Structures are given as C-alpha cells and as structure tokens.
Amino acid sequence: MDKLPQDGLFVAKAMLIGWMALSKVAFSQEPSAALKKADAAYRAGQAALAQKDLSAAQADFEQVVQLAPQAEQGHSALGAVLVSRGQVKEGIHELERALAIKSSDSTAQMNLAMAYEQIGSPEKAIPLFSRWEVEARLEKRPLPSYVLAGYARSLAANHQIGLAVTKMKAALTTDSQNAGLHDELGSLHAQQKDWAHARGEFAKAIQLNPNLAVAHLHLGLVMQAQGDKDGMSELMQAAQLAPQDAMIALEFGKALVAEWKDEQAIPVFQQALELEPNSIAASYQLALALQRSNRAPEAIVLLRKVVAAEPNNAEAMTNLGMALCQAQEAKDALPVLERSVALAPESVTAHQNLAAAYVQLSQFGDAVVELRRALKLEPDAPQLHYNLGLAFKLQDDAVGAIPELETAQRLDPSAPEAPYLLGVLYMQTGRYEDAAREMNVSLKLRPENGDGWATLGSVYDKLNKLPEATSALREAIRQLPGQPDPHLTLAAVLVKQNQPGEASAERRKAAELMRSNMNRQRAEVATNAGNSALRNNDVASSITQFQDALSYDANYAEAHLGLAAALDRQGKTAEAAAERQKAEAVKTLGNP
Structure with a gap:
C-alpha cells in the first residue's frame, strides 16, 4: 500500500488547542519550562508538516514525546508521521500509546486503523474504522475517500467482500476520477467472480489513466477468465508499462503458462527473479516452467531453493522429487518424495511420483504399494491403472498387469499406451489374436511407433498372416532404419512366402546394421x-x-x-x- 496522503495526518490546530488546554488542566498553574519547550516543538512540527517536511516534523514530535510523555497529542502526531514515512510498526506503537492515554482521540483512531490495514491486521483495523464511521455520521461529515478505501481493504482482507464493495463505491462517490480506486473496486468484483463489473471498473481506470500498468494487468486477467483471447495484449501492455515491476512480470508469466507457452514464460519469470532475487514465488514458477521444458537440472537448483525456504511445502517437494527423477537421480529423489507423501498423504501426485522413483530404482514392489495407495484416493484415474499395470509387467507379473491395463484402456480409450502394452503382454502369453487386435488399436491412435509395427509384424507371423506381417515389418523398417531386428524378422517371413532372394537381402541389411x-x-x-x-x-x-x-x-x-x-x-x-x-x-x- 502507498504511504498515507498528507491530508491523512490529522495533526491540525485543533489538536494544539487541546494540548494547551490539557496543560492547564493538569497543572492548574503556569506551564513549566519543559512544557513550554514541548509546546514550541509541537508548533514547529505543525509548521514542518505544512511544508511537507516529514523528517523535521518527526524530530519535533519526538522531542514533544520526550518532554511531555503523558500528552496524547504528541504520541498521536508522532505515530501519524512515522506511519506516513513507512516506519509502520513504530508508528503503531505511538498511536496505541496515544489511545491508551485518551481513547476518544478520533485522529489517532483513524491513523491507527490505516496503519493496521497497512500491516495486514484487518481484525484490529475494522473496529476502529467502524467507530470512526459512526462518529462521522453523527457529526454529519463525510469520510475521506482514502479512509473509506482503507476500510474496504480491511473488510476484503477479512473476507467481507460484499461490504468492502460498498465502502469502495462510497470512496468513489467523493473521488470519482481516482483511477486507482476504480482498479481496486474492479479487483473486489473479480474476487466475487463478477467479471462484467470488474471489467468495467478496470476499463474505467485505464480510461482515467492509460499508463496505470496494474489496471491493464487486471483487465487482461479478467478477459482471460472470460475466455477473451485479447486479454494477453493487455497483459503485455502492463509488462511494457512497468518493466521493473516484479509482480506484474510474475503474473504475466503465469498467464503465458496458462496458455501452454512455457518457452515464452521462462524469460519473463527470469526477469521477475532478477527484479526480486529473493522471490520464492518467482523461483517456483520459473522452476516449474523449466521442468516442463525438460530443463530438469536448472529446475532442480530453483526447487531446492524453494524447499529450503518452505520446508513444509509438499507440492514443491513433489516437483523437486520428480525433477530429480527426470535427471536420473532417483536415489536423491527418494527421501524428498517420501517427505512429500508424509506431508500430503492425500496427494495422488505425491504417491505417483514416489512410485516413479521406485521404478527407476527397480524397486517395483514398493512402486506397486504406492500406486495402490494412489488408486484408493482416485480409483478412476486411467494413468494410475496404466502405471500399476506397467509396474506389474516390470515384475514379470502378466496376471496382475493385464487387468490394470484393460481398466486403463476402458477409462481412456484415446490413449495409445495401454493397448500397446497389452499387445506386448498378450503376445508374450501366446494370445496372438488378442495381441494383434490391441496392437492395431494402439497404432491407429499413434501410427509413428516403429517398435509397435515390429511387434505387430511378429504377431502376424505367429498367426501365419504373412502379407500383413510383411506390410507391418516394412513400416517398422521405415520408422527404424537403424534397427537390424525388423530386417531379420522380415527375412524369416519372406522365406515362408518362398522369396529367398528378398530374404537374403534383408539378412545382409541386418548384418550391415549390426556391424555398424x-x-x-x-x-x-x-x-x-x-x-x-x-x-x-x-x-x-x-x-x-x-x-x-x-x-x-x-x-x-x-x-x-x-x-x-x-x-x-x-x-x-x-x-x-x-x-x-x-x-x-x-x-x-x-x-x-
């Protein structure tokens, strides 16, 4: 949040009168030399405020507090100045002291409410805002727009979005040309998923201030939420208007990721991280984009940084473990993934990734255990059934593998992996008709599978469907020109078809490839x-x-x-x- 505006420092002449009156009541005699010095320092502070010299004002009010510690006006004025200068915690301390001395100090109440809002303590700010609003209503005076905006922010932080919208609208009735307030109102509507009103407010903010980068960002995000592809142009404009804003860069990068544009998002995240080197959010988003782009070693460095900063972040640990597996470092991945499962036992992804690490380490039994745990959480996930079937196959357990792969195929008939593996298993168990059927299903879904065509050729050979075997094997050779095995199988098929010359040529090609x-x-x-x-x-x-x-x-x-x-x-x-x-x-x- 920006520093409080100068008119938010209610250190007015009325306070000076109150100060002098307090002195006379307290002492019923001529003020002491210390009080006279305090009075002079207070007046000097007021004069410094009039000149917008907050540094001088702070020094003067600090002198007031030192000379007259029981006078609430000094604490109130000093607290307001400290908050305005960004020393929020110190300012809150002084404002709280002022109210401890005089709980009815409305100026201290308002400044303290704004300070609480600034540090993210809405539960403390809201009662003060409410009290100040009641007093203003009784006195028939309007609340300043920035106070209403602060009130709205506190309500929003306290999940009272509807009431926050009301207060922000009230702020705009007295400051209708404030682009920032329109942007904030739009953000509140967006939290309610009221996209139409949110979009209108962001557009109004941009109309009032075309260079307000954050409004372009918010408008772009809302347009994307509405399925409007032109939203990306608004996001790009935001990034161009504020190239040094790490938050905008981060959000722009995330929007690119949402459109599966990791390669474009990576430099944007890198820019965000350059602007804020300690940003864990930017490190994490960059790591994920790198990981999805098969740049696991770079992702691992960043994910280790995230996990070190957030040791209970199970999602980050899961991704770190997977990145280590991608880099063929399953031994290092294992304790990370075991920790992620311990932190998030309900995470299907964590169990699945731990199973992948076990497979890489040839601990197939442990992989089966983890995949079964995952399936208890998500029993209709086709990928889990496929992975479990694969784990069984790697244990040479066709009986366990086949039903899992059949389930995976039933749940996702568009995936070529399950029928391919079923075809291999059926061939290995002598079920050649079933193997041919499943292999054909897989190859229709993914024709560019040389190994699949080679397997289908072998199956047709077993079924004595020699023309079909020849066709499948020639396709395998086309896709796998460096592999000798399809040539050898084709040679055997050609012999059965009484084509010894062609068979001999295939054997020679196989020998040349083996030699090569x-x-x-x-x-x-x-x-x-x-x-x-x-x-x-x-x-x-x-x-x-x-x-x-x-x-x-x-x-x-x-x-x-x-x-x-x-x-x-x-x-x-x-x-x-x-x-x-x-x-x-x-x-x-x-x-x-």
Missing part, C-alpha cells in the same frame, strides 16, 4: 576414454583414443570434436578447425 551398431558402440567407448584422458591432461593418449574411435566410425561427431579439443591443446589450431568442420558436416547429415 557394433562399430558405433566401440567409437563411443573410445571417445569416452579420450575425453577422460583429456580431462587428466594426457593429451597424447586422448588423441590416440579419438583416432581409434574414428577408425571404428568415421561419422561419429563427438570423436571429431574431442580430437579437435586435443589438437587445440597442442597448438594445432588449423587441424582442430578441420575436425570441427567434419563434425558439423556429420551433424548436417543427421549423425550424432
């Missing part, structure tokens, strides 16, 4: 050895290893790059550049 794959594996091993030697500064040995790798597979780009790095160490920059060019050429041809 073997050479690629050797090249990988030699390249890893070369990289290890280079890290240990054994340049000569590394060059030998990289050259060996290229002798196995001249099109292995990583070996060319490793050799270039080693040649650079020897100062052979021209030769190194040539190796890098070879690597680029190889990559252009689609080789790794």
Whole structure:
C-alpha cells in the first residue's frame, strides 16, 4: 500500500488547542519550562508538516514525546508521521500509546486503523474504522475517500467482500476520477467472480489513466477468465508499462503458462527473479516452467531453493522429487518424495511420483504399494491403472498387469499406451489374436511407433498372416532404419512366402546394421576414454583414443570434436578447425 496522503495526518490546530488546554488542566498553574519547550516543538512540527517536511516534523514530535510523555497529542502526531514515512510498526506503537492515554482521540483512531490495514491486521483495523464511521455520521461529515478505501481493504482482507464493495463505491462517490480506486473496486468484483463489473471498473481506470500498468494487468486477467483471447495484449501492455515491476512480470508469466507457452514464460519469470532475487514465488514458477521444458537440472537448483525456504511445502517437494527423477537421480529423489507423501498423504501426485522413483530404482514392489495407495484416493484415474499395470509387467507379473491395463484402456480409450502394452503382454502369453487386435488399436491412435509395427509384424507371423506381417515389418523398417531386428524378422517371413532372394537381402541389411551398431558402440567407448584422458591432461593418449574411435566410425561427431579439443591443446589450431568442420558436416547429415 502507498504511504498515507498528507491530508491523512490529522495533526491540525485543533489538536494544539487541546494540548494547551490539557496543560492547564493538569497543572492548574503556569506551564513549566519543559512544557513550554514541548509546546514550541509541537508548533514547529505543525509548521514542518505544512511544508511537507516529514523528517523535521518527526524530530519535533519526538522531542514533544520526550518532554511531555503523558500528552496524547504528541504520541498521536508522532505515530501519524512515522506511519506516513513507512516506519509502520513504530508508528503503531505511538498511536496505541496515544489511545491508551485518551481513547476518544478520533485522529489517532483513524491513523491507527490505516496503519493496521497497512500491516495486514484487518481484525484490529475494522473496529476502529467502524467507530470512526459512526462518529462521522453523527457529526454529519463525510469520510475521506482514502479512509473509506482503507476500510474496504480491511473488510476484503477479512473476507467481507460484499461490504468492502460498498465502502469502495462510497470512496468513489467523493473521488470519482481516482483511477486507482476504480482498479481496486474492479479487483473486489473479480474476487466475487463478477467479471462484467470488474471489467468495467478496470476499463474505467485505464480510461482515467492509460499508463496505470496494474489496471491493464487486471483487465487482461479478467478477459482471460472470460475466455477473451485479447486479454494477453493487455497483459503485455502492463509488462511494457512497468518493466521493473516484479509482480506484474510474475503474473504475466503465469498467464503465458496458462496458455501452454512455457518457452515464452521462462524469460519473463527470469526477469521477475532478477527484479526480486529473493522471490520464492518467482523461483517456483520459473522452476516449474523449466521442468516442463525438460530443463530438469536448472529446475532442480530453483526447487531446492524453494524447499529450503518452505520446508513444509509438499507440492514443491513433489516437483523437486520428480525433477530429480527426470535427471536420473532417483536415489536423491527418494527421501524428498517420501517427505512429500508424509506431508500430503492425500496427494495422488505425491504417491505417483514416489512410485516413479521406485521404478527407476527397480524397486517395483514398493512402486506397486504406492500406486495402490494412489488408486484408493482416485480409483478412476486411467494413468494410475496404466502405471500399476506397467509396474506389474516390470515384475514379470502378466496376471496382475493385464487387468490394470484393460481398466486403463476402458477409462481412456484415446490413449495409445495401454493397448500397446497389452499387445506386448498378450503376445508374450501366446494370445496372438488378442495381441494383434490391441496392437492395431494402439497404432491407429499413434501410427509413428516403429517398435509397435515390429511387434505387430511378429504377431502376424505367429498367426501365419504373412502379407500383413510383411506390410507391418516394412513400416517398422521405415520408422527404424537403424534397427537390424525388423530386417531379420522380415527375412524369416519372406522365406515362408518362398522369396529367398528378398530374404537374403534383408539378412545382409541386418548384418550391415549390426556391424555398424557394433562399430558405433566401440567409437563411443573410445571417445569416452579420450575425453577422460583429456580431462587428466594426457593429451597424447586422448588423441590416440579419438583416432581409434574414428577408425571404428568415421561419422561419429563427438570423436571429431574431442580430437579437435586435443589438437587445440597442442597448438594445432588449423587441424582442430578441420575436425570441427567434419563434425558439423556429420551433424548436417543427421549423425550424432
């Protein structure tokens, strides 16, 4: 909240009169030297306020409080100035002292109510606002708009939205051209999901102040809530008008995420985090966007920061555990996910992610236990049934797996995974007709599945449906040009169809691929050895290893790059550049 406006400091001449009267009543004699100094300091403070010199006013009123600690006017004035200067807690202390001395000090009541609202203590602010409102009504004087707005904010914070709307409207009757108040009223309507009135107030705020960034933000969010795609343009305008506002950047990023635009949201969240490096909200949103974009290592760093700041945030722990699993660090993920389940035993996602970690660690029995717990919470979740079926399959338990996969397929007939796995299991258990049926269902849903076509070809071979087997296997070869197995299976099918020449050609292709794959594996091993030697500064040995790798597979780009790095160490920059060019050429041809 902004600092209180200057006219909110009710340190008026009437208070000075009250101060002098109090002195005479208290002492029934000529004021002492201390009281005279206090009176002079009080007048100086009033003069400083008139010049809007809050620093000087504070010093003067501090002197008043020191010289006359039992006079409520000094505490009241000092408290108001402290609040206005942002020293809210100190100001509240002085205002409370003023009211302890004189509970009927309406000025102190109002300033204290505004201060309580500012620190988020609506339960303390509302009774003071209410008392002040009653007194104003009895005296037939209107409440200032900023007081009514503060009252409305306190009511809203206390979940009394309807009454807050009434008070904010009252504030606007005396300050109808205040764009900020229209924006606040719109926000209250939005909390009621009264989108039409909210949108109208935000539009009015923008009309009054086209540069009010927060109004553009709120209007954009409301438009999105109404399904209006033009809302994003308002959000972008808000971000452009206030590029240094971390809150607007955060909300803009979240809106992008809602439209599945993580790649666009990431730099926005990064900007928010640069503006507020300690923002846990920005760290969390950025981490989630990175995680969804398969940038798990970067997400892990941020999620650890969030969990350290919020050790009981089960959702953040669940996401951290999943990110660790994505990074193949299931061993580290396990205690994190176990903690998340302990914190949120009703979270299906927590159980599901813990099960995924167990699967990665080959603890399939533990995965089954967690998935069954998840299914008790959400029995009709097709993904849970699929995951449980997969866990059973990994235990070689077809009897347990098949009914779970059948349930998953029934609950979500549009997903290709369950029928594919069912096809594999039916084939393994000799149910070839069932296997062919399920594999065809899966491939209709996801035709780009080379392994699926290869499996279907094998099934048709078992059923002696040789033309169908040939067609499926040729599609598998098209999708998996580097795999020898479909060629071998096709060769066997062609033999059955009395096509020995074609069968022999397929066997030769399979042999060539196996030889190529073997050479690629050797090249990988030699390249890893070369990289290890280079890290240990054994340049000569590394060059030998990289050259060996290229002798196995001249099109292995990583070996060319490793050799270039080693040649650079020897100062052979021209030769190194040539190796890098070879690597680029190889990559252009689609080789790794």
